[in-house]
Amino acid sequence: MTVWVCATCANHYPDTDAPPQICIICADERQWVPPGGQRWTTLAELAKAGHRSDIREVEPGLVGIGATPQVAIGQRSLLVRTPEGNLLWDPSGFIDEEAVRAVREMGGLRAVSASHPHFYGSIVEWSRAFDAEILLPEADVSWLTRPDPAVRTWSGTLEVLPGVTLVQCGGHFPGSAVVHWAGGADGKGVLLSGDTIFVTPGEDRITFVWSAPNRLPLPERDVRGVVEAVRPYRYDRIYGGWWTPVLRADAERVVRESAERYIQHLRGEA
Template sequence: MPVWICATCGNHYPETGKPPDNCVICADERQWIPPTGQRWTTSEELASNGYRSDVREVEPGLLGIGVEPSLGIGQRGLLVRTSGGNLLWDPPGFLDEQALRAVEEAGGLHAVSSSHPHMYGAIIEWSRAFDAEILLAEADLGWLTRPEADVRSWSGALDVLPGATLVQCGGHFPGSAVLHWAGGAAGAGALLSGDTVHVTPGEDRVTFAWSAPNRLPMPERAVRRIVEAMRPYSYDRIYTGWWSPTLHRNAQRVVDDSAERYVQFLRGEAPSVI
């Protein structure tokens, strides 16, 4: 029996004779179900339709693993390489032998984690392929659609590997997290944010959203909590959940400035607001 994959978000559901009636993640107000109704697929169907992994070096020590053509919300995973092992972050919903081989050649996989439930993707398959530990925020465990998985939960902050720390920020989901990679950006530090923090298309500022597709804003207290959770960590770069955009430099200052600007708009205090 196949693992069922939601075609809209890319999350996996248990092996059963037929798919569930709906995807609980897409039925939530932060996601969406197509007007034509719930759609399901399988890894076998995707492969037969020409889907394949897209593996690229993002920067030294950081490997990107995406899917071509785009699947679900279109995220690409990031493999962070450390002296103590590798961590895969936000894996997309499809993997193949090319992706498995690339990770094997990069040193295998110690752990796999995710920023929030929209990006759990093929996390179970990656864990099984490399006997890797699954690390998920305790606050969001109820959203895991494969309850048979053996998961280690965490909250607050967790040092996973040398220079790799999971940080719970909340906001989008109660357990929404970032991964701080101290060795990123040539040692200046990088944040892997999923969509806890959104880099804008001009790659010169960031923004925040409770639901990006449904255009629902983040309340002020949540924005401030995100910024404060990230403050103890030094970082100069932010990678979101997609190949682009990326905030390449001065990320810590940009986050602080963008958060204040965002709050001005929430309060109706921005000078340009009529």
């Protein structure tokens, strides 16, 4: 039996003789199904096609784990390292022995989590490799396409490790979340945002989306909810769901000002 991987979003589905007819993630309006129809692959097929893990230090205490060539949505995971244990955030759909070995050498995992269901990817494979908790917001747990007993739900905020806190922001999904890492950016603080807070290509602004591929905006109430959720935290830098772009400095100010500019456009006041 095979773990099926959606070729478009790279979410994993349970071991069955044949893949499901549809991927529920891609069939939702926030994602997309290819014009030619639903397609499936497996980790073995991806490895045979030449995909392998791409592991890089992003900054001291933070390691990125992606895939080359890119798989599906193309997000890369972020491993937050602390003396009390490690958190893996936004696991990509691709995982191989090289990545597992590297994380084991860096101290293993206490927990795995993600910003939203599009990025649940190989979350169960990582959990099983390290007997780690899967931390999912109560509001979005029904989107997990490969249920597992390691799942622990949360809402609001959850301190996973000292100085490493999950923050539910809502918006893109009701449970859309970020990680606040207090020790990042030389102690100035970092947000790991997936696409809950979307860093733009110029690395000088952020934006908000209900659906990125389908170009659907987020309502004003949800934008204000995201900004309010992160207001209590100090942070200077934001890493989104991909290697680049990165908002490298002065991120608190940029989030506030970008949100107000976004709302001006929604209201037709720009």
